[in-house]
Amino acid sequence: MNDSSADILWNNFERAFRPQSVAILGASNDATRISGRALHYMKKAGYQGRIYPVNPSRETVQEIKAYASLDAVPEVPDMVLICIAAEKVKDAIRECVAKGAGAAVIYASGFAETGEAGKQLQQEIRALADAGGLRVFGPNCLGLLSTQSGFIGTFSSAFDDGFVSNGNVAVVSQSGAYGGHLAYLCRERNVGIGYWVSTGNELNTDVADCIKWLACQDDVSVIMAFAEGIRDGDKFIDALRTAHEQRKAVIFGKVGGSEAGSVAATSHTASLAGSDEVYDAVFRQYGVYRARTTEEHVDLAYACSRGVYPLDRRLGIITVSGGFGIQLCDAADRYGLEVPPLPPASQEKLKTINPFGGAGNPCDTTAGVLNDMSIISKTFRVMYEEGGYGSVIGSFTMLPASPTYGARMCDAIQAGTVDYKDRPTLLCMAAGKEVIRSYEEAGFLVYSDSDRAALAVSALAYLKDGFDKEINVPDIDLALRRDIGAQMLSEAAAQRLLAGAGLPFLPSGVVCSAEAAVTAAESHGYPVVMKIVSPDILHKTEIGGVILNVDSADACRSAYQTLIERAGTKAPHAHIEGVLVTPMAPKGIETIMGVNRDPVFGPVVMFGLGGIFTELFEDVSFRIAPFDESEARRMIEETRAYGLLKGFRGKPAADIDALARTLAQLSQFAAANADQISSIDLNPVVALEAGRGVFALDAVIVPGEK
């Protein structure tokens, strides 16, 4: 696809989501059939554009004049809904292109998801569509809609008994059924949806394309996305970057993280799964919130749609009974929120208002509020004004549902929070829908469960941090590009290559005689380490190919002979390049750094403590290459090992700056040589005390073409 057809495709998003005219190929007169539903929905939703049913065997379809063919339609439709069987779709796409349509939806299944023949057919259709600048949704999808325009180009049964209300939330789902489920739940939860789209087989429009376009719409603030897998990592990251620039909250339900889930995802969509940790890394890098459950997805979209984010992670808690407050403290802790106490003077003030209540934080108003609702107002005011909390959760159990107290309570909370609308006030209550609506209309976020409210605050704070975070993805440094070749490299060669790219190694040299070894050792100073060098011996210790603590010229000569003999005996066919001589490593904390090529996102850098910390405790973090030192620092800080590195039990801190610098540099090297490297291992990388640097003691590069 060339640039100008990419531009045309981009511009056709507008025609797809807000078409002035829609043709429906195979439109049915029966409003309950798949081919009749979109038309029925559009009539019901009051679509203002022009609808052209195409059905050669009818004069009218659902009381609208029908046409015998797309060609016969009296204008160029912006959007064509293709409600016909898979085998006729290719011709239909050809007609769409010929007519000059902007976009089309293919509902039918029977394409790439069914096997090779279907894949081939889908490819052919894609070629036609791309060439004609036709933006295609599907095949095997449920279409799209935009609420404001009344264009409902879907047959999803989610809208059977009513549409979503308009709002600043957009839904993008690879799975139409899941997208419909989200829409249904959003309607139940009073979350307004402006745009909804399912991408199905993603012929030339994928989840990333939709996120990018929706992120650029002024009337979208929140994007709920769902996918089982992403095919094009670069395009996906570009979309997330756009969303970040536009300060749009992206909440992503990426499933398939478990082994069974990944197997199911692969067989279901034939997407390349990519590693789940890598998705996590991408989401963290771009401030995207990953929702693990549907409930969390909707809970958070609900909160984000109000557009008010916590100032910080300091949470105020108000309850009418102690137990709820304690439970909320536990939940806050679970989700990384702080519950600092009110200043002592404020506590005193609250005690004069309500002598028997708890006044620290949580503030327990007790059932005394039933006699005097102003206690609630005053408590909220003190917590916001004097406690300065970033957000406040009020837990009021069933009281809001009480005919006697409900409305008065709402007024009291309103009076206490009216000056603090810059911060979200969340209320936990058990009540019916009408009561909940009345509290929502007063400006509060309502949750039925306090744990979910705490999780929502934490997620809002995460998104806020994401908005505020500067994302500096460095350019790829072409000066780091090398000719790596397809052969395995010896450790010495790998070290040379990486040291030349700015990665820190101890001084070393490869020698080919015992005397040369002595000379090298004396230039470093004893003791030294000596290792056999061969591209054919990857696991040197297994053949006794490493000798530590060589502390004299005699020992050095003898070590040289021993290494050569061992290699000769235990790896007789290995090509021996010589023996590496390096100083003994200074003591420090041993970390590992690695690079692996992810099928979706390319080179991914890993950091951890190594050994059982990595393998048994899974204490590692990942980032897509390249990244800068601040991102590397965040990557280090994410591990539990960070507790060790920053100085554990009075020990001095390790050189975290140097670790971050090394990780960033490794990411640059990996990015510059992405097409030549399958993996890199630096194990161990020893971190000395702060200011003294880090040293990689071993390096393995596995070349591999992309």
Place this chain on the structure above:
Amino acid sequence: MNDSSADILWNNFERAFRPQSVAILGASNDATRISGRALHYMKKAGYQGRIYPVNPSRETVQEIKAYASLDAVPEVPDMVLICIAAEKVKDAIRECVAKGAGAAVIYASGFAETGEAGKQLQQEIRALADAGGLRVFGPNCLGLLSTQSGFIGTFSSAFDDGFVSNGNVAVVSQSGAYGGHLAYLCRERNVGIGYWVSTGNELNTDVADCIKWLACQDDVSVIMAFAEGIRDGDKFIDALRTAHEQRKAVIFGKVGGSEAGSVAATSHTASLAGSDEVYDAVFRQYGVYRARTTEEHVDLAYACSRGVYPLDRRLGIITVSGGFGIQLCDAADRYGLEVPPLPPASQEKLKTINPFGGAGNPCDTTAGVLNDMSIISKTFRVMYEEGGYGSVIGSFTMLPASPTYGARMCDAIQAGTVDYKDRPTLLCMAAGKEVIRSYEEAGFLVYSDSDRAALAVSALAYLKDGFDKEINVPDIDLALRRDIGAQMLSEAAAQRLLAGAGLPFLPSGVVCSAEAAVTAAESHGYPVVMKIVSPDILHKTEIGGVILNVDSADACRSAYQTLIERAGTKAPHAHIEGVLVTPMAPKGIETIMGVNRDPVFGPVVMFGLGGIFTELFEDVSFRIAPFDESEARRMIEETRAYGLLKGFRGKPAADIDALARTLAQLSQFAAANADQISSIDLNPVVALEAGRGVFALDAVIVPGEK
């Protein structure tokens, strides 16, 4: 309290929950007031017993004949509801005892929760009640009820707009407000509650008492409990043991686990908090499920109330769209469930039924079911019959809500599951209450969110494992009782004590001369370790008081002198008992074992890998002493370190049997000397290869009276 009054108190539970007659002190004619509500509720609930309002200023109260005093009531009431102010309660209790009542509820606050004077008053009332065999609920509580009897001895507003339906679930809550909240949610969720009780300040009836009594009722299968803290660990464990014997599911909401939560709990109830990990250990030991959130609490009670538990952790998944199945796989993984595939022949069979569906597990029926509902029946049947799954979750999104498909779908699922009612079938759906009820009536558990369904299966499996688990709490072995004294013990003394109690140490002896050291060393064989021995030097390494690898007689003499000199210089006032000589420890995996006295549960044994594994990764497990070897093994298996111990990366397994034996023996020693020991540390305990045993290399005992 002597045994016979304890018996009377126990028997009075019956009179409390199912009273034949109820007197109400201070009964109000106003049904909306606290003092009028219970009477109003009982009339509404059709209480069959006799009600005696006591109110000297009225002829009738709420149309029932009133009495001037309790004394004037014409029979001995089983239960007295005391709806009068705190200062009059003591007299009222005296009257209850005089009259011979079985039980009383004190609603008023103003007792132990308000400070010393209130605490004193509560103590005095308790003495009266205990002496008179009067079972008292409260003070500062919301009372109790039993649905079947129509006795509603509470003023909780949770029942304002309707009672719970009768059922096999009992609610026991320290907090009345929280208990009310649970009741409200149970009613919303269609969970029937037979008994409900709030314990408040727990004068002579606490959560443990109620759990024990309820566990003995035939019409109770599930106990939902909530508490901020437990005061009497032994009584609590006895109650949980009774529940276990009776195979009653106990779901416990214990809050206050976080630091902020614990502070709030302490200030709120003045309960001794106890360590949160210890509660976890107790719950695990007795198969009690700890619900972290209210939602989880209710979700699980709902599932348990049906009385059908999964056969095992193998989960079958049926969906109508792939994405939901993948999400469920992830959730199953999160909660420790397995999702093994169907046998190949069964997959083939399903493919003939539904060619385009996924047939492994998850089984994706696709929207094809809309044309042929029998696909659903057949899929369920194959999964249960041939897959043999312990339970099946079906995820059907909004389809059950469809007027066209809903009822047919329910019939189809029914047809597919009718022969497998020994296993729970859970359905995930978005639908209104009526639809959900219809599915529930057909025998299914309905969840709105698939994650919550997976969590419920996992929790059911946990409870089932608990039922099936044999709990052998060994008797305390009085042969292990020692006179430990109040003084700090030297390492040598601690070792002697523990070795005498059967804990494994290397052979060692304390010597008082260099020559004696040589003799000792030669009896062990070189190399040896030598350590200074003094009860005043706890951290020997800090003064250089440990010398390793002593490998000759000369080295031994010199080490002896060095140790004595260092002690003289660096700890001049320490009493030196001599020098300990032991063999160098054989190589193995270093673990730590410890004992700490918990204020609630007494001696608690800890196990972990030590060092940063314990402190940074918090990879430790706990159990209440004493316990047997099987429990010790479970304790080891709970840690991540178990992955290392059972043989990591091809290394041989450690002697886990010996570790378990040692832990069990340590727990026995701790239990036998519970009143004399504040803590014990064995660090490290080296585990050799399987069959070769374990050795503790260091021991510290901190004595301390209870």
